[in-house]
Amino acid sequence: MAIKNKTLRLILGDQLNINHSWFATVDNNVTYVLMEIRTETDYAKHHLQKVIGIFAAMQDFAKELKLHHHDVIYIHLNEENNLHRFDENILALIDKFKFTQFEYLLPDEYRVDEHMKAFTQKLKIPTKAFDTEHFYSTRSELGDLFADKKTYLMESFYRYMRKKHKVLIDDENKPLHGKWNFDEDNRQKLPKAHKPVFPLVFCNDVTKIEAEIIKSNVKTIGKVDSKNFIWPINRKQSLELLDFFTTNCLHLFGTFQDAMAPNEWSIYHSRLSFSMNIKLISPKEVVDKAIEAYNKNPDQIAFHQLEGFVRQIIGWREYMRGIYWLKMPEYANLNYFQHDEKLPEWFWTGNTKMNCLKDAIHQSLDYAYAHHIQRLMVTGNFALLAGVHPDEVDAWYLGIYIDAFEWVEITNTRGMSQFADGGIVGTKPYVSSAAYINKMSSYCSGCYYDKNKKTGEKACPFNSLYWNFYNKHEDKLGNNPRIGMMYNVWRKMNVDAQKELLDQADYYLKHINEL
Ligand code: FAD
Ligand code: DLZ
Ligand code: SF4
Numbered sequence: 001m002a003i004k005n006k007t008l009r010l011i012l013g014d015q016l017n018i019n020h021s022w023f024a025t026v027d028n029n030v031t032y033v034l035m036e037i038r039t040e041t042d043y044a045k046h047h048l049q050k051v052i053g054i055f056a057a058m059q060d061f062a063k064e065l066k067l068h069h070h071d072v073i074y075i076h077l078n079e080e081n082n083l084h085r086f087d088e089n090i091l092a093l094i095d096k097f098k099f100t101q102f103e104y105l106l107p108d109e110y111r112v113d114e115h116m117k118a119f120t121q122k123l124k125i126p127t128k129a130f131d132t133e134h135f136y137s138t139r140s141e142l143g144d145l146f147a148d149k150k151t152y153l154m155e156s157f158y159r160y161m162r163k164k165h166k167v168l169i170d171d172e173n174k175p176l177h178g179k180w181n182f183d184e185d186n187r188q189k190l191p192k193a194h195k196p197v198f199p200l201v202f203c204n205d206v207t208k209i210e211a212e213i214i215k216s217n218v219k220t221i222g223k224v225d226s227k228n229f230i231w232p233i234n235r236k237q238s239l240e241l242l243d244f245f246t247t248n249c250l251h252l253f254g255t256f257q258d259a260m261a262p263n264e265w266s267i268y269h270s271r272l273s274f275s276m277n278i279k280l281i282s283p284k285e286v287v288d289k290a291i292e293a294y295n296k297n298p299d300q301i302a303f304h305q306l307e308g309f310v311r312q313i314i315g316w317r318e319y320m321r322g323i324y325w326l327k328m329p330e331y332a333n334l335n336y337f338q339h340d341e342k343l344p345e346w347f348w349t350g351n352t353k354m355n356c357l358k359d360a361i362h363q364s365l366d367y368a369y370a371h372h373i374q375r376l377m378v379t380g381n382f383a384l385l386a387g388v389h390p391d392e393v394d395a396w397y398l399g400i401y402i403d404a405f406e407w408v409e410i411t412n413t414r415g416m417s418q419f420a421d422g423g424i425v426g427t428k429p430y431v432s433s434a435a436y437i438n439k440m441s442s443y444c445s446g447c448y449y450d451k452n453k454k455t456g457e458k459a460c461p462f463n464s465l466y467w468n469f470y471n472k473h474e475d476k477l478g479n480n481p482r483i484g485m486m487y488n489v490w491r492k493m494n495v496d497a498q499k500e501l502l503d504q505a506d507y508y509l510k511h512i513n514e515l
Contacts, residue, residue, distance in 0.1 A: 005029055008099040010090065012112065013040065013054045014405055015105045016061040017279040018235055020133050022105075026069045033093060034058050035075035038084035041218045043111070044398040048213070048220040049231065049368040053402055055209050056233040057278055064234070077212050086112070087119040094125065102127045106139075108321075109406045110328040134279045135321060136165055136314055142322020152323060152424060155181065158315035167287060167314055168307060181311065182304035186254035189440055190261050196252075199266040200244040201230035202237050221348065221399055222365045230367070231274055231402055238275035242286060245270040246293035251301045254308035258373045260441035262355070265363045269371045270309070273403035276317075283313045320411040323425060334414060335390050336422035337473055343383065343392040344512045352515055354461065355447035356437050357382060368402035373440065375401075376430050380417030384431055385465035386512060387472075390420040428482040431469055434460040455504040461515055468505030471498070 007030045009022065036055055055077070062074045075082050075089060083089050090102065102120065106129050107113045120127040131138075145160055146152050159180055162169055168176045190196065210226040232238040249268040256268050275281050287310055294306040324331070346352040350361035360374040370379070375397070383393045390413070397413045398404050415425030434451035438444040444451040444460075453459035454467075470477065470490055478487055490498070508515060 006031065006097065006099045007101040007103055008033060008090065008093055010086065010104040012105065012107060013058050014108060014278045015132055016057055017132060017134055018064060022130065023065065023068065023070065031071040031073060032065055033073045034062050035089050036077040037082065037086065037089065044395060045219050045221055046399050047222040047368040047402065048224045049222060050402045050404065051213055051218060051220060052206050052209050052224060052226070052229060053231045053233060053274060054278065056204060056206050056229065057280065060234040077216050086115060100125055103130065105130050105132045132279060134282055135318060136161060136283060137318045137322060139325040142319065143326040154315060154319045157319045158311055161314045161318060165314065168310060177303050182307045185304035186308050187258040188255050190256055190259045196264055196267045197248045199271065200241055202232060204229035204233050222368055232280065235280045238280040241272060241275065242281060242289055245272065246289055250290055250293055250305055250309060252305065254305040257308060258440050260374055260443065262359050262443060262446060265367055265369065267371065271369060277403050277405050277408065283317060287313055317408065320408050323411050323415065324407040327424065331414065331421065332410060334421045336420050337476065339387040340389050341387045343388050343396055344386065346513065347396055353448035354515060356441065356443040359443060364400050368400065376417055377432060377436060380413070381431055384418050384429060385462065385469045386509065390414045390418045393418055428480055431466060433463045433466040437462065455500045459504060461508045464501045464504035465508060467501045471502060
């Protein structure tokens with residue numbers, strides 16, 4: 001039977017925002033569709049927990065919409081008529097139910113955005129795209145702000161956001177407590193006897209979803225305890241995790257933001273990125289809740305802890321999205337250093353003798369999560385020092401983390417971590433020798449390699465690879481004032497010592513899969 005004046009609305013797997021104005025009223029002429037499809041499960045080799053988490057959240061969201069009396073079509077992965085493409089499934093539904101209008105929410109990923117633009121241009125019924133009503137800033141806001149500038153300083157964007165949204169700002173538009181950034185009070189190593197808070201995890205039974213994924217032969221990485229799936233899969237659990245964070249973690253968030261320790265996989269981090277990135281909760285409610293917790297309890301939560309957390313969200317997160325929309329699609333092909341090596345095989349297994357990498361990779365495979373410094377200064381640092389092609393690095397990061405969506409993955413990986421954008425996101429490459437990793441962690445004391453040795457047997461690979469990297473890229477980095485000091489040290493080193501370091505690095509690079 002033909003249905004007159006019916007609208008079909010598409011909801012993507014990372015658009016689960018129940019507070020969107022679309023859902024404020026129930027309209028019998030509107031049908032929502034969510035679909036589990038192979039283009040999305042297969043554009044990267046995702047972690048099993050990521051695919052499960054997204055499907056579980058999509059299914060829960062569809063259930064909630066139905067509870068609120070919305071009309072919903074849910075296309076499961078192994079459903080017979082699933083055509084496994086957004087456009088083809090939508091066309092089939094329009095044809096079957098005679099929808100007269102099609103609407104969608106603006107995708108966060110360039111690939112899907114282009115797909116939807118091309119598809120809707122050809123569609124014979126009226127179409128309309130809506131904002132997701134999730135972010136603080138628009139897609140083009142960062143580009144407009146920096147329109148006449150040569151560089152895109154995150155700190156300038158962050159201050160602009162604080163003022164515009166009146167976050168931690170006084171009546172005269174000045175930053176509370178007299179400074180914009182309190183980073184110098186943050187970033188300590190975990191004291192030996194300090195046991196971080198035990199993370200709040202959930203026990204969702206996702207066995208049916210896992211079985212469907214296995215049945216369809218979707219290629220994934222990592223493992224899952226599918227009777228006790230630890231990640232939040234709906235808004236209620238996301239709010240619980242937010243509450244847990246503000247009650248138990250915020251007071252030490254900044255202090256131990258960069259700390260790493262064996263078997264401590266979340267320390268005082270919020271683990272809210274998955275909930276936020278699929279829009280179960282909004283950045284504004286996370287920021288507001290953290291500020292509320294501070295205001296209620298300023299004796300417990302020092303201001304620098306709060307400012308450090310707020311900066312990650314209204315600063316870095318919005319900044320990365322702005323850079324993404326300003327620089328895509330060219331950004332995805334940038335390779336400033338012309339790196340072309342393969343990712344070491346042990347990135348997929350964790351089977352390496354390097355303790356820091358072993359721990360960060362094993363934890364990523366176990367939990368689909370590593371915190372920022374593990375991503376930046378352990379795995380990312382090594383990939384950059386080893387000269388791995390940014391495509392390989394991106395593919396790994398886009399797959400392995402539960403929170404990985406291209407707009408925030410590629411800007412962090414290709415930009416911040418690999419400096420493949422030549423300095424759009426960062427002012428210098430984030431590389432380090434063992435000294436930094438030892439400063440921020442207790443990994444080195446339990447390692448096969450010796451953090452203090454630069455060459456010879458059991459010398460920590462980070463040490464020689466570090467100097468090899470600077471030497472190899474002197475033409476591109478030699479005049480960078482932020483690393484001038486390192487080049488001074490290198491240039492003052494005697495030629496024999498330099499050669500020894502380069503030979504050691506060469507040996508390690510040739511035997512990279514055995515490290
Ligand atoms: P917390 O430490 O608790 O921080 C709070 C929130 O701040 C996070 O939930 C996140 O929304 C935001 N945030 C913090 N740092 C950043 C940042 N650099 N960029 C954007 N937002 C930030 N983040 C993703 O969400 N998805 C990714 O795919 C992703 N890939 C990354 C790849 C590399 C190589 C690096 C170095 C970083 C990447 N990040 C990514 C940023 C950051 O590591 C994660 O956001 C963070 O680890 C998520 O854990 P959390 O929620 O416990 O964060
Ligand atoms: C990541 C992902 C996966 C694995 N599967 C689906 C899916 O089957 N259906 C869907 O709508 N979305 C999925 N997603 C999230 C999308 O890839 C994401 O919405 C786009 O990348 C746009 O950001
Ligand atoms: Fe990592 Fe080197 Fe320390 Fe081992 S010695 S944990 S490889 S930094």
